Amino acid sequence: MKVSLFVTCLTDIFYPEVGKDTVELLERLGCEVDFPESQTCCGQPAFNSGYHKESIKVAKHMVKTFEGSDYVVTPSGSCAAMLKEYEKLLADDQAWQEKARALGEKTYELTEFLVDVLNEEDVGAAFHAKATYHTSCHMTRLLGVKDAPVKLLSKVEGLDLTSLPHGYDCCGFGGTFSVKMALISEQMADAKVKHIEETDADVLIGADAGCLMNIGGRLRRKGKPVKVMHIAQVLNRKEKR
Amino acid sequence: MGIRIGEKEFDKRVEKGLADSFMRSAVTEAQDRLRTGRLKAAEELGDWESWRDLGEEIRHHTMENLDFYLQQLSENVAKRGGHVFFAETAEKANEYIQQVVKEKQAKKVIKSKSMVTEEIGMNEALEDNGCEVIESDLGEYILQMDDQDPPSHIVAPALHKNKAQIRDVFRDKKGYVNNDIPEEMTRFAREQLRNEFLSADIGITGCNFAVAESGSISLVTNEGNARLVSALPKTQITVMGMERIVPTWEELDVLVSLLCRSAVGQKLTSYITGLTGPKEDGDVDGPDEFHLVIVDNGRSNILGTEFQEALHCIRCAACINVCPVYSHIGGHAYGSIYPGPIGAVLTPLLDEYENNKELPYASSLCAACTEACPVKIPLHELLIKHRQKIVEEAKKTEASERFAMKAFEWVASTPSLYNMGSKAASLAMSPFTKEGNISKGPGPLKPWTEIRDLPAPGKERFRDWYNKREKGGRRK
Numbered sequence: 001m002k003v004s005l006f007v008t009c010l011t012d013i014f015y016p017e018v019g020k021d022t023v024e025l026l027e028r029l030g031c032e033v034d035f036p037e038s039q040t041c042c043g044q045p046a047f048n049s050g051y052h053k054e055s056i057k058v059a060k061h062m063v064k065t066f067e068g069s070d071y072v073v074t075p076s077g078s079c080a081a082m083l084k085e086y087e088k089l090l091a092d093d094q095a096w097q098e099k100a101r102a103l104g105e106k107t108y109e110l111t112e113f114l115v116d117v118l119n120e121e122d123v124g125a126a127f128h129a130k131a132t133y134h135t136s137c138h139m140t141r142l143l144g145v146k147d148a149p150v151k152l153l154s155k156v157e158g159l160d161l162t163s164l165p166h167g168y169d170c171c172g173f174g175g176t177f178s179v180k181m182a183l184i185s186e187q188m189a190d191a192k193v194k195h196i197e198e199t200d201a202d203v204l205i206g207a208d209a210g211c212l213m214n215i216g217g218r219l220r221r222k223g224k225p226v227k228v229m230h231i232a233q234v235l236n237r238k239e240k241r
Numbered sequence: 242m243g244i245r246i247g248e249k250e251f252d253k254r255v256e257k258g259l260a261d262s263f264m265r266s267a268v269t270e271a272q273d274r275l276r277t278g279r280l281k282a283a284e285e286l287g288d289w290e291s292w293r294d295l296g297e298e299i300r301h302h303t304m305e306n307l308d309f310y311l312q313q314l315s316e317n318v319a320k321r322g323g324h325v326f327f328a329e330t331a332e333k334a335n336e337y338i339q340q341v342v343k344e345k346q347a348k349k350v351i352k353s354k355s356m357v358t359e360e361i362g363m364n365e366a367l368e369d370n371g372c373e374v375i376e377s378d379l380g381e382y383i384l385q386m387d388d389q390d391p392p393s394h395i396v397a398p399a400l401h402k403n404k405a406q407i408r409d410v411f412r413d414k415k416g417y418v419n420n421d422i423p424e425e426m427t428r429f430a431r432e433q434l435r436n437e438f439l440s441a442d443i444g445i446t447g448c449n450f451a452v453a454e455s456g457s458i459s460l461v462t463n464e465g466n467a468r469l470v471s472a473l474p475k476t477q478i479t480v481m482g483m484e485r486i487v488p489t490w491e492e493l494d495v496l497v498s499l500l501c502r503s504a505v506g507q508k509l510t511s512y513i514t515g516l517t518g519p520k521e522d523g524d525v526d527g528p529d530e531f532h533l534v535i536v537d538n539g540r541s542n543i544l545g546t547e548f549q550e551a552l553h554c555i556r557c558a559a560c561i562n563v564c565p566v567y568s569h570i571g572g573h574a575y576g577s578i579y580p581g582p583i584g585a586v587l588t589p590l591l592d593e594y595e596n597n598k599e600l601p602y603a604s605s606l607c608a609a610c611t612e613a614c615p616v617k618i619p620l621h622e623l624l625i626k627h628r629q630k631i632v633e634e635a636k637k638t639e640a641s642e643r644f645a646m647k648a649f650e651w652v653a654s655t656p657s658l659y660n661m662g663s664k665a666a667s668l669a670m671s672p673f674t675k676e677g678n679i680s681k682g683p684g685p686l687k688p689w690t691e692i693r694d695l696p697a698p699g700k701e702r703f704r705d706w707y708n709k710r711e712k713g714g715r716r717k
Contacts, residue, residue: 009653012703013663014696019703024715035707038656046646046653048606050628050638054650061654137607169565174605179688181603183259186692187569188605217693220678 001118003031004069006062006107008079009041010209018209021236022075022110028236029118038065042082049176052089059086063099071117072107075232076208077139080109084143109139110232111148111207121151127237128158131229132201134192134215136208137170149207149231156234162199166191173214189218196226207231243331243362244592246391247573251599258570264393264401268571271400275562278506279613286502296499297617299492300553303484307544310453310486311535317456321518323531327483331361334536338363338445338478341532342372345476347442353460353467354378355447356395356556357482357536359578360591363445375437377466379430383407386414393572393580396504396558401571434466444470444528448481449556450496451533454489457517458533461500463510471516477528479516483535484552490515496555499615503557539591547626551586553616558583560610560620566603575600582610582620589627594635601627645685666698673697 003026007019026033043058063086066072074080084107086100114120133153139145153161172178172188179185192215196204204219204226206212216228248254258264283289303310315325328334342350350372358364364374364385376385380399384390387410392398399407404421411417411426415433419425449461458479460467471477487493493515501507520527543552561567561581572580577588577597585600601624604610610620631637652658673679673686674697682690689695 007703009659009663013666013698016699016701016703016706020706020716023707028715035704037704037708040653040656040659041649043653046649048625048628049642049646050601050625050630050632051646051650052629053633054646057650058653061656137605137609141608141612168563168609169568170605170607170609172565172605174607177602177605179685181255181566181605182688182692183255184566184569184603185605187259188565189693191565191569213696214693217689217695220694221680221692 001031001071002069003033003071003073003113004066005033005035006039006042006066006072006074006079006083007035008074008076008209010213011075014213015209015230018075018230018232021230021232022073025123025232025236026073029114029120029123031118034069036065036069042079044078044082045175047082047085047089056089059089059100060096062086063090063096063103066103066106067099069106071113072103073110073113074107075110075230076210077109077136077143077145078208078210080107080112081138081142083107109143109145109207111152112143112145114235115148115151122155123152123235125155125235125237126157126239127234128239129203130160130162130201131203131205131234132162132164132196132199133167133231134164134171134196134204134206134211135167136206136211139207152235153205153231158239159234162201165195165198167195171211171215173210175210178214185214186218189214193218193222193224197224201226203227203229205229205231205234244360244577244579244588245596246578247576249576249596251574251576251603254574254576255570258574261401261571263403263406264571265569267401267403269568271397272562272568275504275506275558279503279559279562282502282506282508285508286498292495292499293615293617295495296555296615297553299487299495300555300616303486303488303492304544304549304552307484307486310488311483313453314451314456314486315533315535317453318518318531318533319456321456323456323518323533325533325535328534328536328538331536331538334361334480334534334538335363335366337532337534338480339366339370341476341478342367342370342443345442347372347476349373349375349437349441350443350445351375351377351437351441351470351474352381352444353446353462353470354381354398355445355480356392356578357447358445358480359392360482361480361536361538363480375434375441377434377438377464377470378462379427379464379466382430382434383410386410391573392578394558394561395556395579395583401573438469438473441474443476443478444474445478445480446470448479448485449500450493451481451486452488452490452493452515453486455517457515459493459497460512460514460516461497461510462512462514463505463507465512468512468514471514471528472526475528476530476532477519478532478534480534480536483537483540484554500555500557503555503559503613503615543590548586548590548623550618551583551590551623553618554583554587555616557615559613559615563609563613564604565607565609566605570603575603582624583618586618586620586623586627594631594637598631598635598637601631663698663702667700670697
């Protein structure tokens with residue numbers, strides 16, 4: 001199966017390891033992965049801030065970038081949801097809207113792709129740790145991907161997964177919200193940190209770089225020893241005991 | 242009071258909210274309880290998503306045909322001997338209500354809970370003209386007693402207060418001497434209120450939904466106070482927002498089912514009251530005179546716009562009860578009697594952008610509100626639409642932000658620029674980087690790093706690695 005990776009700008013620049021693990025994981029499961037090099041960012045920072053004219057140009061660029069792909073897979077529910085938003089964003093131009101719809105239909109968040117398209121739940125990973133999983137808002141609520149990550153994680157050998165209290169609450173990232181409403185964002189991040197600590201987990205697993213950047217950054221600032229990992233890093237992990 | 246409450250500046254209101262640990266723990270506790278109750282009630286009913294679809298359809302249909310149903314409603318109210326007044330503005334609504342008060346030479350008005358009367362500032366208008374107004378909803382009664390503390394929630398107006406604070410209000414203002422057991426305090430309030438009911442000249446109620454086919458109004462309460470308000474005084478005035486209407490009793494059934502479960506996690510509240518016109522021959526109670534005041538106050542300007550769905554709201558507060566932003570800053574920080582996600586959508590529409598320009602940004606767009614709404618209002622999308630309007634029409638965003646977004650557009654649609662920029666990031670950040678992290682970022686990174694560390698961009702981006710690697714090769 002041919003898969004195009006949309007790595008996302010955050011992963012490309014800040015978390016290259018997550019991208020590497022995503023590629024290796026998909027290849028290990030039999031996919032042929034390509035990386036259309038002209039890809040940039042999904043445009044969400046502008047779109048969510050109300051700069052829709054600015055995001056239209058970015059959307060069109062991304063539609064063109066992935067025009068020849070069979071599947072577009074991305075390790076971010078939020079960016080996947082944005083790609084699916086293009087159809088509405090480009091509604092003023094029917095030809096572009098058609099193309100945007102086609103992109104939306106072939107776009108999958110990584111765990112959704114593994115479980116729903118590849119039908120894989122046990123990806124043969126092993127990771128001995130006590131962990132908890134942070135559900136990302138856009139992935140669960142906008143994309144509707146709720147069970148896939150937990151299905152996959154429950155099959156990871158050695159992983160002791162505790163559910164995160166108040167898991168439904170946002171971590172306070174929200175893109176530009178994190179800097180525009182910094183004081184409120186800080187309180188939301190602190191509530192998340194507190195709930196993570198309640199689980200006694202050594203590792204926080206998430207599926208969206210934005211959330212992980214926010215929670216991880218706050219954990220580090222507060223000197224908490226909890227390690228933050230993207231789910232692709234966990235699923236591509238094989239360790240000897 | 243009017244729609245706007247509290248200090249003028251949003252930042253100050255937020256700081257005040259964040260510093261109020263009593264309020265925050267009271268709010269968090271209540272949110273947990275209400276959220277759990279709602280989910281349980283929805284599960285018991287079963288097929289919740291179909292109920293939501295039906296709710297959305299009913300609201301959509303009603304708003305699309307609002308003129309028809311309002312006409313039908315007013316004709317049917319008149320047929321049953323009631324008086325109907327369409328108030329275009331808050332002022333006109335207050336003028337009409339005062340005229341009734343004057344005609345009846347009323348000295349005292351008893352009220353059941355109504356957000357729209359808060360919106361139009363009815364209490365002040367009446368009090369300025371020498372008429373005493375008594376709130377009979379327990380929450381509103383507490384707030385009124387506490388020097389007109391504004392409501393912080395549309396269903397539970399005194400949500401921001403805990404029981405000890407309520408005891409103190411009762412003690413200081415009414416000479417209450419007992420403890421802070423809720424039952425004790427409620428008994429005390431009930432005794433106080435009973436006399437007010439008996440001596441009031443006019444009863445004023447809100448309206449959960451009017452029923453167009455019969456000219457009825459419905460009231461959903463847990464305290465039974467609305468029944469006394471509508472049964473004892475000789476004159477009843479009901480004030481409703483013009484969108485609070487259903488075509489028939491069948492739709493009322495659906496919406497009340499959604500409302501009670503979403504608001505308080507109950508199948509039905511203790512009292513669901515349907516009232517049609519004034520007392521008729523043979524009725525044992527009810528008012529001799531019935532007035533229905535239908536308030537527009539900016540609503541018709543929302544009809545037909547991209548914000549029309551905001552008028553679908555049935556005021557259940559489910560969105561408020563799940564909002565993590567509301568949880569930390571509390572209702573007063575919104576500066577509006579309509580707080581939380583629906584308040585952030587509605588207030589700039591009913592009031593204006595100028596005074597409320599921060600509200601659409603007071604959301605992380607986590608969409609918990611949209612997920613909770615029983616009539617499927619896409620609240621987070623409406624917040625983005627507000628932002629779009631602020632950018633494109635009101636042009637209220639800062640020049641630096643507009644410049645940054647223009648630059649973003651350019652970079653993110655031009656691969657060569659993106660490539661250059663993302664490659665340069667590591668070098669540019671290196672003076673600020675320590676152990677792979679940035680804890681004091683320059684310029685635009687400052688607001689981020691004041692609160693959290695930022696991982697430093699590495700020398701090798703993902704794409705650099707990808708281009709170098711051997712196809713299918715593994716690192717480990």
